[in-house]
Amino acid sequence: MKQKLPDEVRKPKARARGGVPVAHKKGTAESPVRRIDPPSQVVIPMLQHIGAPCEPIVKVGDHVLAGQKIGDTDAFLAAPIHASISGTVKAVAPVVTVGGRRIVSVTIESDGKMEHDPANVPPHVTNQEEFLAAVRESGLVGLGGAGFPAHAKLRFPKDAKVDTLIVNAAECEPYLTTDYRECIENSWDILGGIYALLEFFDFKEVVIAVEDNKPEAIETLSRIASTDNKKDNRIHLMALRSKYPQGAEKVMIYTVTGRKVPPGKLPSDVGCAVMNVASVAFLARYLKSGRPLISRTLTCAGSAVKEPSNLRIPIGTQASAVIAACGGFASDPYKMIVGGPMMGFALYDDTVPLTKQNNALLAFAEDEMKIKKERACIRCGRCAEVCPMGLSPVFIAEKLRKTKDPEELQALGAMVCMECGSCSYVCPAAKPLVQNMREAKDMVRGMKKA
Numbered sequence: 001m002k003q004k005l006p007d008e009v010r011k012p013k014a015r016a017r018g019g020v021p022v023a024h025k026k027g028t029a030e031s032p033v034r035r036i037d038p039p040s041q042v043v044i045p046m047l048q049h050i051g052a053p054c055e056p057i058v059k060v061g062d063h064v065l066a067g068q069k070i071g072d073t074d075a076f077l078a079a080p081i082h083a084s085i086s087g088t089v090k091a092v093a094p095v096v097t098v099g100g101r102r103i104v105s106v107t108i109e110s111d112g113k114m115e116h117d118p119a120n121v122p123p124h125v126t127n128q129e130e131f132l133a134a135v136r137e138s139g140l141v142g143l144g145g146a147g148f149p150a151h152a153k154l155r156f157p158k159d160a161k162v163d164t165l166i167v168n169a170a171e172c173e174p175y176l177t178t179d180y181r182e183c184i185e186n187s188w189d190i191l192g193g194i195y196a197l198l199e200f201f202d203f204k205e206v207v208i209a210v211e212d213n214k215p216e217a218i219e220t221l222s223r224i225a226s227t228d229n230k231k232d233n234r235i236h237l238m239a240l241r242s243k244y245p246q247g248a249e250k251v252m253i254y255t256v257t258g259r260k261v262p263p264g265k266l267p268s269d270v271g272c273a274v275m276n277v278a279s280v281a282f283l284a285r286y287l288k289s290g291r292p293l294i295s296r297t298l299t300c301a302g303s304a305v306k307e308p309s310n311l312r313i314p315i316g317t318q319a320s321a322v323i324a325a326c327g328g329f330a331s332d333p334y335k336m337i338v339g340g341p342m343m344g345f346a347l348y349d350d351t352v353p354l355t356k357q358n359n360a361l362l363a364f365a366e367d368e369m370k371i372k373k374e375r376a377c378i379r380c381g382r383c384a385e386v387c388p389m390g391l392s393p394v395f396i397a398e399k400l401r402k403t404k405d406p407e408e409l410q411a412l413g414a415m416v417c418m419e420c421g422s423c424s425y426v427c428p429a430a431k432p433l434v435q436n437m438r439e440a441k442d443m444v445r446g447m448k449k450a
């Protein structure tokens with residue numbers, strides 16, 4: 001897939017440590033996004049972001065319209081939640097969500113009309129405060145999977161001098177192709193979103209970062225960058241080496257700018273803001289239409305899926321309905337994952353609803369997903385070699401097993417782990433290193449609370 005890049009495409013400023021060359025496996029790259037019919041019901045969890053859950057503001061029996069707000073909170077770190085279809089509220093009750101947590105959710109039975117809330121009109125935005133308020137009302141959270149509320153991400157500390165916006169189009173996990181499709185199908189929305197951000201923030205430059213094995217995306221993004229360059233020359237395209245986890249925020253900032261985000265610090269501390277490419281494109285559409293985040297694109301793929309596809313689904317569509325929209329299973333699924341195979345969550349129940357954070361639903365047949373048997377560590381050091389954060393996962397795992405001392409785990413840097421899964425991926429002994437890291441982080445967090 002690699003080809004000579006146009007001269008105006010920038011090269012990375014630095015080479016991040018670690019990482020793994022995961023298999024490309026992007027079989028849905030040429031599958032245009034198809035909007036699925038509204039399902040007969042959606043289940044909308046009141047927590048679809050990093051932060052505080054929303055409180056439901058509808059009750060059983062209410063009739064709701066698509067785009068109507070159904071959950072909100074006064075907490076800063078949160079984003080409101082809207083109905084994704086029109087219909088009747090059938091339940092407001094805890095439901096098991098991706099990752100296994102039970103979250104209060106609003107179940108809506110479709111009326112088949114998909115009527116939109118007429119209150120959703122383009123927001124009146126003339127300054128940064130109004131812009132941030134509008135972004136909050138849109139319900140936007142990071143669509144790359146992190147789910148950080150966008151208005152909170154863009155509210156930089158007062159003394160921060162954020163001069164660089166990085167638009168993250170790296171999409172380095174295998175199988176995922178929704179960001180790639182966004183680049184190809186909606187490049188003018190990406191430009192519109194960037195212009196909106198440039199209008200209300202003091203960014204000196206914008207870098208759209210994409211992996212160098214996506215020539216068609218590079219071509220379309222070059223076009224929008226050169227459109228700007230004829231005027232202001234603030235938008236640039238950068239091709240990154242194809243390596244996992246190239247799209248992780250701290251890795252991306254270092255690669256694109258050469259700036260290192262110290263442990264416990266934020267991108268704004270080094271003058272950067274990073275936004276997912278689909279989030280940026282959504283902003284342009286929202287400012288034009290006033291329609292909040294009620295649907296998202298998702299890659300449904302894997303050897304057990306009959307017709308792997310990219311779909312636009314209403315938020316809260318259950319996994320079973322997504323599989324049905326892809327023609328059903330080609331064979332018995334041995335393992336299902338929400339998100340990419342490196343950082344996603346295994347799914348044990350196909351009634352689980354898919355949320356704003358979920359960019360993929362994967363289902364694999366047994367031969368593609370044989371679970372390796374765990375063996376004794378052979379001290380090869382590969383887990384430490386590939387860790388982009390410079391950790392020694394093997395030592396942290398051993399400390400966890402032997403002492404379970406949160407202070408020692410913290411001293412070994414457990415909290416710095418971004419849970420990328422690179423260590424588990426390369427471990428020849430099939431050690432569950434990323435699970436160990438999650439457990440270690442939970443223990444350190446517990447120590448802080450106590």
Ligand code: SF4
Nearest residue numbers: 387417418420421423
């Ligand atoms: S999961 Fe954590 S410890 Fe393992 S490679 Fe990624 S950052 Fe390092």
Ligand code: SF4
Nearest residue numbers: 377378380381383427
């Ligand atoms: S990669 Fe696995 S086998 Fe090698 S040192 Fe790390 S834990 Fe041990």
